[in-house]
Amino acid sequence: MTFYLIAIATSAGFYLLLALALNLQWGLTGLVNFGVAGLYALGAYASALATERLGLPFLLALPMAALVGALAALMLAALSARLSGDYLAIVTLGFAELIRLIAMNEDWLTRGPRGLAIATRPLPEGLTREAAAIGYLLLVLAVVAIAFWALERIRRAPMGRVLRAIREDALVPATLGRDVQAFRLRAFAIGGALMGVAGSLYAHWVLSITPDHFQTPVTIITWMAVVIGGAGNNRGLVLGAFLVVGIVEGTRFLGGVLPGLDAERLSALRIVLIGVLLILAIRFRPQGLIAEQPLRHTPPGAQP
């Protein structure tokens, strides 16, 4: 059971990284990104190819995944520069599908549907299973902590204020002389880099990736974590990510409590539950479990 809880916590960590990244793009800047799974896949494949094909160590593969994620996000944002709202959503969704299809069809690179086996592990060899599981969880949590800290800095910094202003009304920061497009690109690129990092950590954890690992449910769970946790608030996401992953996994145990539920019904029920939760959250708690707090800015020298 301990291993299982560690595994759930580790996978919640991946979703938390994705949610933090999405929060920067959507929660803070208002850019709808349904391409989460695509950037996650790019990070995973970039890291796996770097270690398995190029023989690089994990410590070099991880930044490579971040770089690939950032570049792809930049490209995506640049291509869809003048789009917003629904139009941006569709382009990003298409992007994720494009990445999945490339991974599926370019066999020479990704081995396509046969999947890529990954032998390189970030942790030293020869650990017991327990030490390896806990070690990986700590590694993921450390990366989460760094990402959290960096994103909180951005949120509180002048850049965070501009991003929030863009979200509320892009005309206002533009009028004040801010280059709105440059800020949008930056938010997208930082988010993309973080999604790439999440993909890299995930790939070296599952040790075998196929295009099927990166389908739309990944994007949906990430969005759920942000919406339920509280868009714009990084602390809410921690709760959101663990809650959503907890529901996805915890519903398995309903079979032991409610008779007459087989595995088939349970997996359908899981999706129903998540849907109901999303509807309830949006109906009764549109700001999320932990709402975004307004930042009070006191100019230096001003009297409180």
Next chain:
Amino acid sequence: MTHLIFPRRTALTTGTALIATPHIVRAQANDPIRIGSLTPNTGGGAQSGPEIAEAHRRVVELVNSQGGILGRRILLTQENDETNPEAGVRAARKLIDADRVMALLGLWASSVTLGVLPLVEAANVLLFSTSSSDDIPAANKRGLLFNFQPLNAAWAVAIARLAVRRNYREIALAGPNNDFATTLVASFRRSFEEAGGRVVNEPFFYNTTQPSFRAEVDRLLRGNPPAVFIPGYVADFTAVYRDIYRAGYRGRVFTISFAVGPQFKTAVGAAADGIMHGFPVPPVGSPAYDAFLRFMGRTPNGEVQLPFGSAGYDQINLLLLAIAAANSTDVDAVKAMIPRVANGPGERVTTVAEGLAALRAGKTLNYDGASSSVEFKPDGSLLARDFELYEIRDGRDVSVERITSAS
């Protein structure tokens, strides 16, 4: 100020109670033998998964009603892998780490089997599958995996031989873009060329979700090859075949039997006539297979029924007998016992009850199954399995020939 929709403590208590519940169930069970069944009940394998799961469940219910194994009850926990490696690996983690199973049975899609394999090796758990990817034997490093399905290479040899024997010397190849079809097409090409045939046009792989395959079919039929081989699944094959028929193709179409099941025949009607297809089949008409069908509540009718359920039945029977023969649930002891119970030498048994009786009489076993005679090679793949080749005539499958192919 932070606002929570419900108190943190309530959330924690509820969550913990939910996760802790199986522990309570467990405490009452008097140390049962824990076995996991992980089948594709939804998604691409939805036609096969439920029958595997049902076979596992029925055998466990029967054995428990007869007093269990080693005086212990069998606790079978079933999960759905959704025919997706991501969901499958998560479910496998739950079975291995939360339910503490000693074996995972019923894995079907090669992608799920290959995805779960690293996990199984780390936790030292047995894995029984019906997955045909040619990558599996090499990935089975610790010998924990036993595969109840011949590999793609074997399917390819059988169908390639059939085609060449019927004087089809040129063939064009296509298939859905998945692990199964890509490795099968590669193996087919090799066998077909070895047998003196020639592959025309570059083989290509389509995406199964497309509504129409006109462009793909045009490419497939370029130069009007005398035959085509398309190892698809029923949904995509139906769509591809419709476009082949519309294109007025007069050559021979070869495929895999599960692509042309009743659903296909209803959809295309008389246009199905002339298609040739093949499949690893249970030994239809053998007493073990007929007994299996009756056990599952079916009537033996001389046709293939529950092709994957029969393999699921053999998986659970073999595992339980190996545990009984090893007199232990230690994974290494059972792992060593599986090939001895499957391959013999020993008394031929086809059910758990027969096997237990023979063990009590001090005999060794040779399990003979409903899906095949269940003999393993050292790499965990099946030694041989019957392969049946059919032609559709007047909307019915007519057996053309049956071969026992080495896997």
